[in-house]
Amino acid sequence: MEVDRDNCTGCGYCLLTCPAEAIESDGWASIDQERCTMCGLCPAVCPNDAILSEIPRQEPRRDYEPEYDVVVIGAGIGGLMTAAALAKKGRRVGVFEKLPFIGGRYTEIDYRGYAVTTAAWTSLGPKSNIGEFLEKVDAHVDYVSLRDKGCDQQFSIRFKDGREFSSLPAMLSRQDWRAYVRALVRGRKLDLRDASTREYIEEYLSNDDLMATVNAVAATASGVDIDHFPASEFIVITRDTARAGLDFSCTVGGVRAIIQALEKVVTSHGGQVFTCREVSQVLLEEGKATGIRLKNGDCIEAETVVHNGGIGRFVKLVGPQNLPADYLASAEGLVPVDCAAIILGTTEPLLTEVPMLMTPGTDRVVGVIAPTLFDSSVAPPGRHMLDVFLPLSSDDRTHELELAMGDLRALFPNLDDVQDMMVPMFFTGAWTGAETGQTLGQVGDLRLDPKSPIPNLYLVGMDAVGSGAAGDLIPVGVRRLLDYLS
Numbered sequence: 080m081e082v083d084r085d086n087c088t089g090c091g092y093c094l095l096t097c098p099a100e101a102i103e104s105d106g107w108a109s110i111d112q113e114r115c116t117m118c119g120l121c122p123a124v125c126p127n128d129a130i131l132s133e134i135p136r137q138e139p140r141r142d143y144e145p146e147y148d149v150v151v152i153g154a155g156i157g158g159l160m161t162a163a164a165l166a167k168k169g170r171r172v173g174v175f176e177k178l179p180f181i182g183g184r185y186t187e188i189d190y191r192g193y194a195v196t197t198a199a200w201t202s203l204g205p206k207s208n209i210g211e212f213l214e215k216v217d218a219h220v221d222y223v224s225l226r227d228k229g230c231d232q233q234f235s236i237r238f239k240d241g242r243e244f245s246s247l248p249a250m251l252s253r254q255d256w257r258a259y260v261r262a263l264v265r266g267r268k269l270d271l272r273d274a275s276t277r278e279y280i281e282e283y284l285s286n287d288d289l290m291a292t293v294n295a296v297a298a299t300a301s302g303v304d305i306d307h308f309p310a311s312e313f314i315v316i317t318r319d320t321a322r323a324g325l326d327f328s329c330t331v332g333g334v335r336a337i338i339q340a341l342e343k344v345v346t347s348h349g350g351q352v353f354t355c356r357e358v359s360q361v362l363l364e365e366g367k368a369t370g371i372r373l374k375n376g377d378c379i380e381a382e383t384v385v386h387n388g389g390i391g392r393f394v395k396l397v398g399p400q401n402l403p404a405d406y407l408a409s410a411e412g413l414v415p416v417d418c419a420a421i422i423l424g425t426t427e428p429l430l431t432e433v434p435m436l437m438t439p440g441t442d443r444v445v446g447v448i449a450p451t452l453f454d455s456s457v458a459p460p461g462r463h464m465l466d467v468f469l470p471l472s473s474d475d476r477t478h479e480l481e482l483a484m485g486d487l488r489a490l491f492p493n494l495d496d497v498q499d500m501m502v503p504m505f506f507t508g509a510w511t512g513a514e515t516g517q518t519l520g521q522v523g524d525l526r527l528d529p530k531s532p533i534p535n536l537y538l539v540g541m542d543a544v545g546s547g548a549a550g551d552l553i554p555v556g557v558r559r560l561l562d563y564l565s
Contacts, residue, residue, distance in 0.1 A: 080115055080122070082108045086129035088513075089419070089476055089505025092178075093121035093130060095188040095195055104503050106419075106476020123179050123355065127509050139355050146380035147173040150371050151387060152358045152396070155183025155511075156199075156209070157539035157553045158387030159341040159352075163216045164561055166350035173379065174345065175371065177357040182338035183387075184512045185550060191500055192459035194333045195422050198504070198512055199550050200448050200466050202337060203319060204328030208547055208554040209337065218340035222328035223453045225434070233320060233327050234435035234446075236292055239489050245432075251289060258284040263317050271310035272522055279310035291439030299437065299446030300548040301517040302418035302470045312522050315546040329434075329453040361386070361396045361536060368536035371396075383564065386538040389511030390527065393538055397531075406532050413542070416516030417507040419476070421467040421483055424500030428452070428463040429491050436490075443469040443479060444486040462499055476505050512550075515542040522546060529560035537563070 087107050094102040101114035102121060108129070110121075122130040149165050151158045154176035166172045180186060184198035202209045204222055213220060225233065236244040244250035251259065262283040271279055276297055277290060290305065297308045300316050320327065330336040342352055357374040361384055370380040386393045390410050399407055423429075430436055430449040438444050448466045451458045458464045469483045480503050488494050506513045515521060523546045529537045543556030 080110050080112070080117065081131045082110060083129045083131055086127045086509070088127055088129070088508045088510040089503070090126065090198075090510055091502055091504040092124045092126065092188065092197065094502060095190045096120050096124045106480055106503060106505055120179075126178065126511065136355075139353070141377065143173055143175075143351065143353055143356070143377075143379065144171075146370070147171045148381065149173070149383045149385060150175065150379055150381040151385045152361075152371065153177070153183065153387035153540070154181035154352055154354070155387050155540060156185040156338065156341070156550060157543070157557055158183075158385065159338060159345065160212055160216070160554060160557045161385050161387070161539055161560060162350055162352070163218060163341045163344040163348075164557070165564070166345045166348035167216055169348075172345060172350035173381075174350065174352040175356040175358055175373070176352070176354045177388075179354050181342060181352060181354060182335055186335040186338050187333045187457070190502065191424070192462070193422070193424050193464055193500060194335070194457040195502060196334065196420075196450075196466060198420070198506060199334045200450070200468070202328070202330055202334060203323050203548065203551055204326050206323050206326055207319065208545075208551045212554040212557065213337065213340060216341070216344050218337070218344050220336045220340050221331040223331055224326050224328040226325040228434075228453065230433050231325070232433050233323075234296075234437050235433045236437050236439065237490055238288075238291075238440045239438070239486065240440065247289075247292065250292070251286065255284050255286050255289065259289060263314060266310060266314040267318065271314065272525065273519065274310045275519065276305040276308045276310045276313040279313075288439065292437055295437040295439045295445040298470045299468050302416040302513075303516050303518050304470065307518045309517070309519050309522050312517050312546055316548045319547055319551065329450060331454055331456075333450070333454070333457050358396060360398075363397070363401060363533065366401075367534040382535065384536050385560070386531075386536070387540045389509075389514050389540065390538070390542045391509055391514055392511065393531075393542075397533065397536070401533065403532050410527070413515045413521060414518050415508070415514050416518065417471040417505075417513060419469050419471055419479065419483070419503065419505040419507075421469070421480070421487070422500070422502040422504065423465040423467060423487075423494075423498060424458060425463045425465065425494075425497040426461070426499050427493075427497045429465055429494070429497070438486065438490055441486040441490070443472070443483040444490070445469060447490075471505070471507070476507075512541050517546075517552075526556075529556050530563050
């Protein structure tokens with residue numbers, strides 16, 4: 080087994096999956112050849128084929144149909160939402176996923192007893208876009224809310240210099256708080272897609288601590304700093320989190336409970352979901368999508384094809400020669416967002432009053448979330464977990480990781496004494512959730528329309544139209560697609 084560093088995006092899926100714990104990461108995966116048992120799991124879970132192996136992959140049983148009404152490429156949350164809604168309407172749906180697990184960025188991988196996220200940290204709860212979509216398709220999940228846990232705030236604030244505040248109102252003067260709220264309220268009526276968050280808020284007040292905190296909130300929600308994060312997006316995020324209020328929640332059992340609920344809707348209405356089935360081509364006939372070809376050569380016909388695997392792979396599967404020049408230029412010109420997470424397991428809780436901590440003024444870390452404060456079942460008994468989020472400022476992932484760990488030791492002085500587990504996860508380059516950042520010029524309806532230029536071919540996911548905190552924008556594009564197909 081060898082790692083192709085040029086293709087490695089740093090996601091850490093291989094590290095989490097390796098039963099021999101033969102894989103480590105300093106931003107790039109590396110394999111301890113002496114400990115490696117050649118089981119073949121790591122090449123299977125790598126989204127970008129960065130692990131080279133001479134072991135032939137076992138071909139799964141060919142239990143799919145030769146044709147469907149709809150085929151969905153990719154079993155991420157957008158693909159499964161689409162499949163659930165269409166299967167519920169009576170369409171014959173087949174979902175084909177390259178990896179051995181479903182959910183994409185919205186699931187967890189078990190690692191040393193911890194349920195480690197594959198990139199999503201929360202769904203905001205039943206009042207979010209995700210929560211409302213789940214209810215509409217009868218995908219049942221259970222929530223644990225701030226109200227359930229007796230918390231009165233969504234996040235607190237801790238500066239690296241030691242200053243702490245229980246909330247934004249506690250940090251700001253009454254005058255500055257009123258000015259900030261006025262900016263948010265008025266912003267809901269304005270078109271602010273071309274204004275950065277910093278530019279807009281500084282029209283109302285000047286407060287360095289506030290701007291640093293707003294930057295932490297924006298970067299935690301999107302990976303984009305406030306000089307590039309459109310004010311329109313920040314307004315949406317603050318509106319959505321305010322609407323959630325004390326009903327801000329995590330799903331019991333982790334975000335994979337969302338995926339399991341969606342899969343159940345699909346299969347209970349006759350749909351099929353397949354893993355380890357890589358699609359190699361979208362089939363076209365007279366300029367229209369007519370189905371897919373799998374990597375093993377099998378062809379599957381469909382009236383409608385839905386892609387949920389990132390814009391780069393979309394172009395590859397369709398063939399750039401089959402796309403209009405202006406569309407291809409738009410796709411290739413999208414600005415990505417490179418970000419990372421550090422998953423920490425600890426023997427003692429490091430957050431106890433609120434589930435989230437905003438960390439303005441640090442070198443890298445912008446936000447910390449404690450999923451075990453909501454649901455202790457996502458960690459081993461007596462253990463606790465922190466999901467730490469950081470945008471990246473360079474291509475040197477090892478250095479970025481060192482800076483982030485320095486931040487964490489300053490924020491939590493006893494970290495080294497209580498740390499039980501640490502996994503770095505980088506989401507860069509061709510990783511599908513990082514290809515279209517929520518930056519100026521590509522937010523809301525400026526993102527890609529779910530209806531592609533090719534008839535019968537659609538796309539959903541982080542590249543499609545929508546606004547919201549991270550993956551909560553995905554249902555917006557799914558709803559648009561469903562409108563097209565109704």
